[in-house]
Amino acid sequence: MPQTKSCKKRLLTSKKRNLRNRENRATMRSAVKVFKTDVAGLGDEEKTASLKAMYRLMDTQASKGLMPKKRAARLKSRMAAMAAK
Secondary structure, three states, X not given: OOOXXXXXXXXXXXXXXXXXXXXXXXXXXXXXXXHHHHHHHOOHHHXXXXXXXXXXXXXXXXXXXXXXXXXXHHHHHHHHXXXXX
C-alpha cells in the first residue's frame, strides 16, 4: 500500500482511469462487432450513417489514447471496405 499522500491519490486516480478506459474500450469493441454483423443487411443511407458514427467513435477513442491512431485508421479503412461491398 502507498505510504505518502500523493501516492494514495495516484492509486485512486489510476483505478478510476483504468475503470473508465475499460468501459470505453468495451463499448468500442461491442460497437465494432455490431457494425460488422449488421452492415450486410443495411441500406445505403443506413450504412453511411452507421459508418459515420463508427468514424466518430474511432476518432474519439484514438484521441483519448485508448488505441493507437494508426490502428483506428486501419479499422476505419476496413469498415469502409465492408460498407462498400
